[in-house]
Amino acid sequence: MWQGMSWRLRGYLITGLGVLLLSPDALFVKDTEVDVATFMFWRALLLGTVLSLVAVARYGRDLPAAVRACGPAALWCPLAFAAGAWTFVIANRLTAAGNVLVIQNLAPLIAGLIGLLIYGQRLRRQTWVIILLCVAGASLMAAGEMGKGNPLGLIVALGLPLALAINTSVASAQKGVDTTVILPLGCVVILLPALLLGGATLPPTADLQRLALLSLVFLPGAYFCIQTGPRYLAGAEVSLMMLLETLVGTLLVWWWIGEAPTPLAFVGGALIIASLLGGGLLDLIRQRRKAAAGAPVPQTVLVDDGRVEKGGTEASKRRR
Template sequence: MSAKFSDHAKGLALTAFGGLTLTVDIPLIRLANGDHWSILFMRTGTTLIAALVIWAIWRFFSPKAPQLIPGRAGLAVAALYGLGSIVFITAVYNTSTANLVFILAFNTMFAALLSWVFLKERPRPATLIAMLFMVFGVLIIVGDSVGTGQMFGNVMALLSTLCIAGAITITRASGKDMGFTSLVGVVFPFAVAVLMVSKTGVNVAAPWWIILNGAVVMPIAFFCLANGPKYISGPEVAMFYLLETILAPVWIWMIFAEAPSRNSMIGGTILIVTLVVHSLWQLRDGRRRRAALAVRHPA
């Protein structure tokens, strides 16, 4: 039983570090100041190179290096992360940062729904109530963009969230190490970006920011987050994506003085409060269950 709890603690620490690292992703994309396809080309290209170099070094020193793509489940996870990368960058350029990160917070609810449908991990009533509040919050944010150019970006943000939740669910179901799978999955968006920039050329004003993002930030963040489902549940992993929801708008406000709209703030506040309350409830419930198990099975 202690080994199980140790694995859970390891999963929490791993995903927390990955989620914290991910919070600088959007600010670095904005600082690079390039067009949609050029940013995607450089971000995915540097991520792919970094992942392959790290994997080759690991493989050289240890025969136990994880597979790049472990079977069919790995292919599905790679495809979802690849598609998610394309729609995420599309969302960055078609909606506000606040809208984007608030909508990405819906990841935890998508993960809970997919786990319920495909893994038969039925959410508890408190989780279902939290889902309803989150749907309400997202509707406020999306409703604010009806009739504006941001609706398309908001839809792309929702699709990105669904892709990530799907990848988390498949990883959880397979129990396999998908740390590198999430990184080499960028080969698909990289190929698409290569095709597009071959026609328009690469246009990035400050490429060093996006190189830092792709070569350092993304490998660390997604390796940690993609390995999380080995140790903790899908909804728990998705919770750590919320660090980006909370901190990315702060970085954007500090760097670019970009303030969110009133409806974005209202909807985002509903999302964050709901998720914080739900997370605290999960932690309290988890401690209560562990205490009950300890009494039932004394050492």
């Protein structure tokens, strides 16, 4: 079944799973009482340990070569990953989650522009329309919280969509290379400032349990899937799937803390779901029409050519 799926559908499923695992992140940030430096220290230490073990288990002695194969992503992705983590946590501590989510929703647009202007990745008109609809839906969901909290949080939050867009765009431009191996480097970049700010202190038991649950269970799977997404999708499409976090995160806060979404939130959530499902349905119909017309399956062409593992040729063709 997996082998019969289109490249784009694989990317959507992998990234979507990652976003679902990432969705409790804002809830955990709000639900802990430790300072930001301590939160980031334990988050990076625990998450980095798990991701490092996974990378070593997968590549063994070939791990240094796998990191070198990432090219420029080995520098830019860890920096962007760390910047996104710091800005997300700080912004959520300073201002309302709605403010952060509205600004985060700019990531697909920024990623689309980066891909177009720097890497020459052309998105289909359908993708641009879906991005705009989902941004509108996510903005409606967060509109009820706009204006709450410290205005400084808005300034900090501006770095979040830029960091997300750089990470997904640079990873996508590596043409199918596995960039999950450089995630531990991102954790090191997170860890160093936390150490300098005195974050290496033991938090209360309740907060440590929350941090362990988040960093050992949810985040490793989330970031592994999200970082794998650019092997199959353009950076803007990965950032587009990240908007699901707005919907799922809002529902989780409603369930756990009891903050009921506004009527606009339900309208926005419906718009996001309808846009993503509609886009996926159109892709499925298009693929079946091509198959009925006798067009070769991209995966078959890649297998015959011996390039299926790299995925670069298919990815580059798909984005032209």
